[in-house]
Amino acid sequence: MEEDRLWKFRRPEWMNSVWARSAGVYAAGGLFSLAFYTLLDAAVWSKSARNGSDLHVGFVDWLPFIFSSLGMLIINSVEKARLSADSYAYSGSAVAWKARVVLFLGFAALAGGMAGGVTICVLRYVVPGVPFPAMGMGVENVVANALVGLSSVVLWVSQNMEDEYAYNLAL
Amino acid sequence: MPQAGLKTIIALSFVLAVGFLLVILSCALWRSYYPLLVVATYVLAPVPNWICGHCANPDDFVESTGAAVLDLGRFCTGFLVVMGIALPIVLAHSSLISVPAMIMSVIGGLLIYGTIISFTMFFQEEQEF
Numbered sequence: 001m002e003e004d005r006l007w008k009f010r011r012p013e014w015m016n017s018v019w020a021r022s023a024g025v026y027a028a029g030g031l032f033s034l035a036f037y038t039l040l041d042a043a044v045w046s047k048s049a050r051n052g053s054d055l056h057v058g059f060v061d062w063l064p065f066i067f068s069s070l071g072m073l074i075i076n077s078v079e080k081a082r083l084s085a086d087s088y089a090y091s092g093s094a095v096a097w098k099a100r101v102v103l104f105l106g107f108a109a110l111a112g113g114m115a116g117g118v119t120i121c122v123l124r125y126v127v128p129g130v131p132f133p134a135m136g137m138g139v140e141n142v143v144a145n146a147l148v149g150l151s152s153v154v155l156w157v158s159q160n161m162e163d164e165y166a167y168n169l170a171l
Numbered sequence: 172m173p174q175a176g177l178k179t180i181i182a183l184s185f186v187l188a189v190g191f192l193l194v195i196l197s198c199a200l201w202r203s204y205y206p207l208l209v210v211a212t213y214v215l216a217p218v219p220n221w222i223c224g225h226c227a228n229p230d231d232f233v234e235s236t237g238a239a240v241l242d243l244g245r246f247c248t249g250f251l252v253v254m255g256i257a258l259p260i261v262l263a264h265s266s267l268i269s270v271p272a273m274i275m276s277v278i279g280g281l282l283i284y285g286t287i288i289s290f291t292m293f294f295q296e297e298q299e300f
Contacts, residue, residue, distance in 0.1 A: 025242045029249025036250075037257035041264055048265035159242065 024158025028151045032072070035147035039065050042140040053134040061120055061141055068113030068148040074106030076155050110149055117145035179293055187286040193279030197272040205262050206276035212255040213284040217291065219247035255280045 014020060039062065046057040078099050124130075125138030191210070198204045223244025256277055263273035 022245055025245040026249035026252075029246035030253040032246070033250040033253035033257060037254065037261055041257075041261045044261055044265045044267075048267065050264075050266055155242075155246070 021158050021161045024154055024161065028155035028158065031147050031151035031154060032069075035065070035068075035144040035151060038140050038147065039144040042137040042144075046137055051134065053130065055124070055130060055134050055137065057137055061124075061137070064113045064116030064120060064141065064145050065148065066113075067109050067116060068145050071106045071109030071111075071113060072148055072152040072155075074109065075103060075152055076159065078103050078106070080159060110152060114145045114149055117141045176293070183286050183290055183293075186282055190279045190282030190286065193275045193282065197268070197275035197279065201269055201272050203268050203272070205268055206259055206272060208258055209255050209276050209280040210283060212251055212258065213280050213287065216248055216251040216255065216284060217287060219251070220244045223247075252284065255284065 042061070043057040045051060046055070121138035121142050125135050130138070194206055194210055197206045221244075223240045226240050259268065259273040259276045259280075262268045263270050268276075
């Protein structure tokens, strides 16, 4: 396992502990919750008395977040161990290839959600020149999708930590 | 040792009462009972962890499905904990509750959750003997 390492820098030792792994998973849940409540804040604010404009959050504003969450679900449902399988090990049913295709779909949904958030922010709020308190709804959309991406990165990294830890324990 | 445990229980219940006082005060002073949701959130927060901990065998390192179930429980718990802080902020931002009510309910909710967590920790520590 040592000589087929790709990167120059080693992962620090403390990252392989169980504590760091579960902290990473908790943090991912927290970030996802932050993303959801950022978007919910935009929706609630748009219906509240504070919203002076006639712009309102509808289903279209939720669509990028739905795609981002779907992408996150797909990415983190794939078994990571199958991904690094070399062509001999699982060549029977080509699991590694399938895993890569599914993972590609997941990342496409995640990036599509991010792009959709930016699109909604630009098309509905920036181009008509909405003033700022209402503009916040568009900004919150972008922030929410970015947080979903960040959350799935954190979850991915901490799950990879888990694999490393299990490997160390098995030897 | 039992006396220290008794003191701990008294202190924890005192903190829990202060947390509930803050949350209920934040509801009753402004006559809007939305912050009570914070209590429900924090009471529900350890539940996914607990359920998934019973579903999975944590000693099972060969099959990673057990670890996946544990991770799902942790993810949901993290979601609920941040929800308890985010919910009053969302409500205050839309002026459904006032900002002092938000501050009081966030502090009260953190006290309640801290009590639950530390009580679980003390309880598990006693179980190890």
